[in-house]
Amino acid sequence: MALHYGIDNTDLQILNMLMENAFTPYTEVGKKLFISPGTVHVRMNKMEKLGIVKNPQIQIDLTKLGMDVTAFIGVYLIRSDMYDKVVTQLKKIDEVLSCNYTTGNYSLFLKIVCRDTQHLREVLHDKLQKIEGISRTETLISLEESFSRQMKIKSEKGK
16 A cells, blocks of 8 residues: 555554644654654645545534434435436535445435434435435434544555
8 A cells, every 4th residue: 555655654653643633743743753843744745645635624522512413314316327416415415424325225325413303304304305316315313423533554564
């Protein structure tokens, strides 16, 4: 993997440290890896240009902001050629956090968050099910997220 993108073990160590805590200053990353903060910055820029690092975000505990219901929605499309059109419409719905094109029963699998079950009902009825191309949906409500994490990246040697 590392060889294909021109990244090395130091790059992987930088990524792992910043995935653990994106607020870690480059100076601290540099100290732990025995490189300069400028080197960390240059390497991060290189990985952004390669498309390895994209769209950095902070993680927010949405439940602390009143978004108490997480649901997973299996979406059945009328026809598979409607995929692009449906995804374009799904991107306009703020409650939809992720959308995956899948194999199996569902064409798409969504993760959404809502304030409560009434809000979930409104999103399903007034937004999702009105999108042209969606034939039906199946909803799974999450009772608890046990964990969520980034995958640790290992070098080819560290398999």
